[in-house]
Amino acid sequence: xxxxxxxxxxxxxxxxxxxxxxxxxxxxxxxxxxxxxxxxxxxxxxxxxxxxxxxxxxxxxxxxxxxxxxxxxxxxxxxxxxxxxxxxxxxxxxxxxxxxxxxxxxxxxxxxxxxxxxxxxxxxxxxxxxxxxxxxxxxxxxxxxxxxxxxxxxxxxxxxxxxxxxxxxxxxxxxxxxxxxxxxxxxxxxxxxxxxxxxxxxxxxxxxxxxxxxxxxxxxxxxxxxxxxxxxxxxxxxxxxxxxxxxxxxxxxxxxxxxxxxxxxxxxxxxxxxxxxxxxxxxxxxxxxxxxxxxxxxxxxxxxxxxxxxxxxxxxxxxxxxxxxxxxxxxxxxxxxxxxxxxxxxxxxxxxxxxxxxxxxxxxxxxxxxxxxxxxxxxxxxxxxxxxxxxxxxxxxxxxxxxxxxxxxxxxxxxxxxxxxxxxxxxxxxxxxxxxxxxxxxxxxxxxxxxxxxxxxxxxxxxxxxxxxxxxxxxxxxxxxxxxxxxxxxxxxxxxxxxxxxxxxxxxxxxxxxxxxxxxxxxxxxxxxxxxxxxxxxxxxxxxxxxxxxxxxxxxxxxxxxxxxxxxxxxxxxxxxxxxxxxxxxxxxxxxxxxxxxxxxxxxxxxxxxxxxxxxxxxxxxxxxxxxxxxxxxxxxxxxxxxxxxxxxxxxxxxxxxxxxx
Amino acid sequence: xxxxxxxxxxxxxxxxxxxxxxxxxxxxxxxxxxxxxxxxxxxxxxxxxxxxxxxxxxxxxxxxxxxxxxxxxxxxxxxxxxxxxxxxxxxxxxxxxxxx
Amino acid sequence: xxxxxxxxxxxxxxxxxxxxxxxxxxxxxxxxxxxxxxxxxxxxxxxxxxxxxxxxxxxxxxxxxxxxxxxxxxxxxxxxxxxxxxxxxxxxxxxxxxxxxxxxxxxxxxxxxxxxxxxxxxxxxxxxxxxxxxxxxxxxxxxxxxxxxxxxxxxxxxxxxxxxxxxxxxxxxxxxxxxxx
Numbered sequence: 001x002x003x004x005x006x007x008x009x010x011x012x013x014x015x016x017x018x019x020x021x022x023x024x025x026x027x028x029x030x031x032x033x034x035x036x037x038x039x040x041x042x043x044x045x046x047x048x049x050x051x052x053x054x055x056x057x058x059x060x061x062x063x064x065x066x067x068x069x070x071x072x073x074x075x076x077x078x079x080x081x082x083x084x085x086x087x088x089x090x091x092x093x094x095x096x097x098x099x100x101x102x103x104x105x106x107x108x109x110x111x112x113x114x115x116x117x118x119x120x121x122x123x124x125x126x127x128x129x130x131x132x133x134x135x136x137x138x139x140x141x142x143x144x145x146x147x148x149x150x151x152x153x154x155x156x157x158x159x160x161x162x163x164x165x166x167x168x169x170x171x172x173x174x175x176x177x178x179x180x181x182x183x184x185x186x187x188x189x190x191x192x193x194x195x196x197x198x199x200x201x202x203x204x205x206x207x208x209x210x211x212x213x214x215x216x217x218x219x220x221x222x223x224x225x226x227x228x229x230x231x232x233x234x235x236x237x238x239x240x241x242x243x244x245x246x247x248x249x250x251x252x253x254x255x256x257x258x259x260x261x262x263x264x265x266x267x268x269x270x271x272x273x274x275x276x277x278x279x280x281x282x283x284x285x286x287x288x289x290x291x292x293x294x295x296x297x298x299x300x301x302x303x304x305x306x307x308x309x310x311x312x313x314x315x316x317x318x319x320x321x322x323x324x325x326x327x328x329x330x331x332x333x334x335x336x337x338x339x340x341x342x343x344x345x346x347x348x349x350x351x352x353x354x355x356x357x358x359x360x361x362x363x364x365x366x367x368x369x370x371x372x373x374x375x376x377x378x379x380x381x382x383x384x385x386x387x388x389x390x391x392x393x394x395x396x397x398x399x400x401x402x403x404x405x406x407x408x409x410x411x412x413x414x415x416x417x418x419x420x421x422x423x424x425x426x427x428x429x430x431x432x433x434x435x436x437x438x439x440x441x442x443x444x445x446x447x448x449x450x451x452x453x454x455x456x457x458x459x460x461x462x463x464x465x466x467x468x469x470x471x472x473x474x475x476x477x478x479x480x481x482x483x484x485x486x487x488x489x490x491x492x493x494x495x496x497x498x499x500x501x502x503x504x505x506x507x508x509x510x511x512x513x514x515x516x517x518x519x520x521x522x523x524x525x526x527x528x529x530x531x532x533x534x535x536x537x538x539x540x541x542x543x544x545x546x547x548x549x550x551x552x553x554x555x556x557x558x559x560x561x562x563x564x565x566x567x568x569x570x571x572x573x574x575x576x577x578x579x580x581x582x583x584x585x586x587x588x589x590x591x592x593x594x595x596x597x598x599x600x601x602x603x604x605x606x607x608x609x610x611x612x613x614x615x616x617x618x619x620x621x622x623x624x625x626x627x628x629x630x631x632x633x634x635x636x637x638x639x640x641x642x643x644x645x646x647x648x649x650x651x652x653x654x655x656x657x658x659x660x661x662x
Numbered sequence: 663x664x665x666x667x668x669x670x671x672x673x674x675x676x677x678x679x680x681x682x683x684x685x686x687x688x689x690x691x692x693x694x695x696x697x698x699x700x701x702x703x704x705x706x707x708x709x710x711x712x713x714x715x716x717x718x719x720x721x722x723x724x725x726x727x728x729x730x731x732x733x734x735x736x737x738x739x740x741x742x743x744x745x746x747x748x749x750x751x752x753x754x755x756x757x758x759x760x761x762x
Numbered sequence: 763x764x765x766x767x768x769x770x771x772x773x774x775x776x777x778x779x780x781x782x783x784x785x786x787x788x789x790x791x792x793x794x795x796x797x798x799x800x801x802x803x804x805x806x807x808x809x810x811x812x813x814x815x816x817x818x819x820x821x822x823x824x825x826x827x828x829x830x831x832x833x834x835x836x837x838x839x840x841x842x843x844x845x846x847x848x849x850x851x852x853x854x855x856x857x858x859x860x861x862x863x864x865x866x867x868x869x870x871x872x873x874x875x876x877x878x879x880x881x882x883x884x885x886x887x888x889x890x891x892x893x894x895x896x897x898x899x900x901x902x903x904x905x906x907x908x909x910x911x912x913x914x915x916x917x918x919x920x921x922x923x924x925x926x927x928x929x930x931x932x933x934x935x936x937x938x939x940x941x942x943x
Binding site for chain 3: 663664667668670671672674675676678679680681682683685686687689691692694695696698699702705706709710712713718719721722724725726728729730731732733734735736737739740741742743744746747752
């Protein structure tokens with residue numbers, strides 16, 4: 001049954017894509033590649049420079065730009081589907097010796113799907129923002145920043161060399177910082193923005209080391225030059241303890257892959273660098289949807305998929321990736337079970353789902369990981385935007401315990417939210433169902449580690465279904481705990497906010513039928529995907545996963561609708577577990593104790609001891625010494641002409657003596 | 663012939679006397695007189711050399727030095743008069759407005 | 763014979779120059795300087811520079827010294843005048859320079875002059891004045907003109923500096939009369 005389903009989907013859509021692209025073959029679209037990122041960049045520049053005068057009409061600049069970008073991405077997608085892949089340099093920045101740094105584009109199937117994802121979600125978020133941020137004093141600034149973000153993300157996915165990827169990697173991190181701290185008068189927002197940036201930086205340090213190692217080993221940073229030569233370097237070793245006088249030989253490729261993966265750990269919020277993502281919820285909800293659900297956090301997964309040829313040659317690195325993904329998957333889900341802020345629940349859910357994707361890539365199922373990335377982009381963005389809708393309706397209330405009974409007052413929000421949650425839980429016929437199944441099936445066929453992780457994945461699926469419907473039932477069903485003052489004003493938000501919700505709900509279902517794994521499959525030849533989708537194991541896993549999903553929903557229904565007193569009883573019975581989950585397993589506290597406080601202490605000491613005493617002392621000391629010398633020399637200015645004459649006479653004596661005796 | 667060195671020693675003595683006078687005396691007019699002494703010493707020097715090298719250029723220079731000495735005396739004494747009008751003293755110790 | 767004249771003139775010059783510096787009374791210093799000028803003129807005559815001797819007397823003794831005497835008498839100076847506080851160092855400097863000068867002259871062997879080819883002080887027939895005039899108006903014409911300018915400037919400067927307000931006349935230069943300290 002699975003077999004028929006997959007191939008039917010694939011054949012139908014494959015034919016559709018090929019038919020369209022043949023009519024576009026004559027149209028040379030080599031020019032459109034540059035416009036895709038250039039339009040958001042233009043939007044950023046215009047709004048950035050003239051935002052002060054444009055003010056509340058900023059959407060008139062931003063939205064058309066990103067919509068055209070989306071149309072062009074669609075054209076590119078069909079072009080690539082028709083078999084036209086290309087890679088070309090655009091602008092050479094500098095050449096120095098063997099190092100050649102340039103900006104270039106590499107357009108293949110992976111790029112095409114990512115382009116479509118980024119522009120689609122970005123367009124919908126732009127439209128949503130018109131309603132969400134109405135009246136905000138930073139309206140134009142917000143649009144300019146999300147335009148900048150879109151530009152950076154597009155350049156990142158279209159990069160044809162690692163350095164360009166890294167540059168725009170940092171750029172999206174910067175945009176994340178700017179956007180999380182959009183309401184900069186809130187100290188919590190500033191702290192969250194800084195935390196996001198710093199934690200990302202920790203990962204980027206590893207990324208940079210990996211980058212250097214790549215250049216050192218291959219002499220180039222271009223994909224075109226690295227991938228063909230990767231095979232030859234498969235057995236190269238490097239002595240890691242060399243500078244310290246020891247010997248520990250590690251395969252170069254493994255080291256490169258692990259170092260580059262640390263960047264992905266930071267960017268994609270994997271354990272242990274996941275701590276920034278929940279705090280990032282201090283930013284406005286549209287960016288939570290755009291950046292922290294669909295695009296920026298997926299850059300890490302994209303990186304691993306893009307570098308698949310390298311990872312395939314290093315089983316150790318892949319194991320590291322898979323295990324990290326697995327841990328993240330479980331940790332994220334366990335924390336989401338107890339959170340009370342609706343955005344945090346969805347944030348930890350994102351962490352958990354990202355764990356799924358990273359795990360899939362670590363087990364060689366890159367196509368499955370990317371498939372889940374795409375479907376997740378749709379339904380997670382939907383969930384975030386839905387949360388935003390609820391928050392706006394209740395005048396910026398985010399605590400679940402002060403909601404309830406909203407399903408009649410916010411019908412559109414409710415139904416789209418339910419569709420999103422169903423997709424997240426993996427309810428049959430939603431896109432989430434297809435992608436999660438594909439992922440778990442591919443994982444099962446990847447050896448003993450894969451099977452272990454698949455079991456964990458199934459357990460997590462149970463928890464996922466549970467917490468997502470916990471959210472639905474507590475917020476939309478049951479008695480209303482809404483603040484009475486606000487209860488009267490609760491109404492559905494404007495069309496600009498509800499239409500994107502509906503479009504995303506549609507996509508949450510439709511993306512399951514577009515045949516994405518077959519589209520991406522040929523890119524990752526050694527991906528463990530193809531053969532495993534038939535056979536008994538596949539059907540079994542699909543059945544178990546579906547059962548887990550339904551069980552989770554039923555459990556949530558039982559606990560939160562039928563027996564509302566049950567959650568408190570559970571909390572009291574397993575108090576330490578509950579506390580640990582509520583406090584995010586105390587990871588933040590551990591970091592604070594071990595890293596943050598010592599750094600502050602060291603910085604303060606360096607400031608007081610070194611900077612004030614030594615550095616300032618030296619600089620001021622020079623000034624004081626000169627002043628003292630000047631004071632000394634000043635005594636020569638007695639104002640008495642005869643003193644000066646004496647000086648002259650002494651000079652003559654000295655000169656004559658020198659002449660006589662030297 | 664009187665050896666050149668005698669003239670040089672003489673002019674040296676007069677010159678150094680002038681220097682000592684400039685350094686030691688407090689009366690501005692005496693200081694100016696000491697400067698005249700120095701000028702005369704150099705004139706003696708020039709004329710002596712002119713005689714011994716048989717080159718009249720030395721004497722021409724004395725001519726000019728004389729001229730300049732005269733000009734300098736005129737202006738110097740005018741300054742002293744103006745100073746005396748301003749400060750009623752010609753003790754050089756009391757003229758120290760340029761002290762730090 | 764020449765030596766006797768030289769010793770006389772040189773001795774008086776040295777003695778009077780010391781007197782100029784050493785006497786308390788400014789008038790005595792001026793008179794001593796006058797005597798020195800005359801004897802310097804005498805020295806010039808022994809050196810065959812008669813014109814210069816005449817000029818020396820006219821300009822130095824006749825003009826400069828008279829000017830000094832006028833000013834001394836105008837300012838009606840008192841006689842209390844002590845040596846400057848720095849006199850030990852100044853004396854040391856003076857002695858050092860004397861010694862060094864002696865060393866220079868004696869040890870460097872400048873006792874015999876080098877005879878160079880140049881214009882004679884008295885070319886056969888022409889007097890000293892003629893010889894100077896010859897060179898002055900040909901080779902050194904420009905410095906001669908400049909010297910006249912210097913005298914002009916000095917004259918104007920002296921007048922401006924020493925000018926006094928004569929009731930009704932606005933002075934061009936304001937001399938600040940500050941309190942005597």
